[in-house]
Amino acid sequence: MRDINTINRKTKAAAVLILVTILLLISNYFIGLNSKKTNENMKAIYNDRLMVSHYIFQYTNAIHQINTYSIQVNTSDFEKQNFVLKVLQNTSSIDKKYLSTVLTAKEKKEFKSFQNQ
Known part of the structure; x- marks a missing residue:
């Protein structure tokens, strides 16, 4: 038992x-x-929010470069034009990267108005 x-x-x-x-x-x-x-979710936040802000910073930097270079007196118009074209080509690659992220409706609207300027 x-x-x-x-x-x-x-x-x-x-x-x-x-x-x-x-x-x-x-x-x-x-x-x-x-x-x-x-x-x-963390990867999505990184790719869709932080990278977008980085692209916006790159746009701002490109616009600032164009403004400062165009104000310079000691460069010729041809050099200025070439510099602006080079910067605009770089911004077109930023456009593609920016559009590959997930954008809110407001961001899409503002980006379209930015592109039309």
């Missing part, structure tokens, strides 16, 4: 340990899924 009771207790203890192990594995799996979603 003692053997049956000890076997019964050991079986119950083993079943509880197996159940706890299964619960831990399931919990681990869902934590992994949540961390994967969080990483994807």
